[in-house]
Amino acid sequence: MNQMNFIPQPPPPLPAVPVTFDGERGEFFRLIGRGALLELVTLGFYRFWLATDIRRHLWVNTAVDGDAAEYTGRGKELLIGFLFAMAILVPIYLAYFIVSVEAERFKGFASVPLVIGFYAFGQFAIYRARRYRLTRTVWRGVRFWMDGSGWAYAGRAMLWALLLVLTLGLAFPWREAALERYKMQHSHYGNLQGDFEASPWELFKQIWWLWLAIPVCLVLFPLLPFIYGYFKAVEWRWWLSGLRFGGVRLQSRLRPGALYGLYWKVIGWFVLLWAVTFAYFGGVVVVAAKFGGVSMAGPKAAQALANNIPLLIMLVLGYIAVILAINVVMRMYLLRDVWARVLASVELHGIEAVANISAKGDLASALGEGFADGLDVAGF
């Protein structure tokens, strides 16, 4: 017996470690409610601080192996990134305008290359924005970081986009996998290198039929939230299960139907909000007609509406209230709840590989986030 134990055995693999999210809904609600209000008061400029606060909340309540992550980015960095991006984009927009006027003269699709140029810029922005967020992510006193080139990524994204068009969208899983592989192979946690191992074929097998179902759903549009919810859930599961950091493997068990409820709740809220808003608008107009002497019939209605200042103020206040509510609803369900549900499905295998990682890597600037803001592109 004792002789057997003499041979060194590899240590048994540790059990899978869950990822937990403990953020309180009430706390998040207060954060986004206040944030939406401040965003309106500042005519949108608070967005940099709100985005930061939301990320801080989501990160710090996300714990892996019992230790919570931390987001170290700040709103001011996003603002500076935005200003720099604007300083670069404004001359480009101007040049774009002049060149497109010159190009239109020769008719046809002369200005198409310029649109392609903006697409490339958008892809660059997506890469650099991911890099900014990753370098602001800290777990156990060590940060994530990213190298690689935003332009090299943009080049790959463009070639894949061309392939996507040529195959009428069927190349989608291969494009996703290739681009994610580039992003992940240039991502690191300390001295641990990332990778992406999900098979595009695996995704294709699960979503190929959507390619046929979407035309049907455009007619039977109440099915669209199911289709979209299914697609997002499958995509999340596939993406998460493909993530690697050294020997650490992620696995997600997200059910394909896990997000249906959230999308329907958002739709329900929208219907309710619009119903309330229209009832309110109608009520205000009726009250104004009754007590303000504004006649709502006849040809002078529009002019009378425009000249009734209290009525206009009431309408604008209603509009502001519905915008606030919509922004709170969207962030609550589509950001926080999706985050919580997706994370609850994740577990980590091979956590022993991160037992002793050395810190490495530098911070990246928020320029990419600024471009993403200026060009209206979103990426994860």
Add this chain to the structure above:
Amino acid sequence: MGDCDMDDTEQDQSPQATGGQAIYFDGLSNRRQTVTVVLSNQLVLRSADNFVSWPYPDIRRVDAPSGTLRVSCLSASPLARLEIRDSAFAAELVARCDRIDENRLTHGAVARIIGWSLAAAASIIVMVLFVVPFAADRLTPLVPPAMERHLGEAAVVQLQAVFGNKTCDGAGGQAAFAKLVEALRVPAGLDASVGAQVLDTPIPNAFALPGGRFFLLSGLLAKANDPDEIAGVLAHELGHLKHRDNLRQVIHNGGSSFLIGLLFGDITGAGAAIFASRTIVTASYSREAEHDADSFAIEVMHKLGRPTAPMGELMFRVTGKEGDKQLSILASHPLTEDRLERMRAEDQPPSGPPLLTAEEWRALKGICK
């Protein structure tokens, strides 16, 4: 190393020194260390193989899940973290660090963000209302006419897509039209590069394109009763050409749309507010240009000794009374009744010769037949 003072000498065991357990990450590796923390005249933490002290004034709170105090130290490695889960002990540490919340976004800081944002928004509004119109006026003369013509050529391509290529060129009508345009062009101070055409479409309108071309639509011709009515409208379009209004509006609307787009950012649902502001701003600028083109037309008609009221009558015949139908703040033109009133006020009895003979007028009316 990145750690703070590592001196062993300073270990005064003052009576109020307290201690407790904490979790420590040194910021150099992700090793999770359980350490004993002693709060003496500095924060001292000790593990089996580590000894670190953090001065209280350098300690800052960082994000932590509820129920945990997580701090960093300015003079230590930037990502070194100490986590205390015992709330009583955490409170004791917080009491000793008087600058622990210095990095926090305080109410004052939020107020400053609001203040600066409002200042930025105000400056954008000032830019849109005053600087952009000024810049459009000053930049327009600097744009080479060749480039303006390119803009016009691009517009002609779109125009042909909308109206087809149905230019009218009845021989007598064409001669009358050329005579009328020539008669107006000289007092307007425009050179001979001005090109004009009649398009065959029932829409009653006329418009100028960048680079010196303008079009009269036969629908308007059909509604006109005499040459002075058409002459006034053409003089108005010449005013647009003289002021290079198309180019000015492209510059103005591009600039103001871009600036307004900087506001509101990603607020869902704010698109309506952005759209409304853009519409109001561009409509107001357009009304101003129309007003100036009317002034120019009045001036040209005065120089020719012809009455100004007829063009107002023609426009009124086409649109009817507008005030009841639309919001004046969104209108791209001044209300027709106001324009008519102005042209009547400026009206003078004819002192110059008629611009077209009765025969030429008949030929012009029939240019598209």
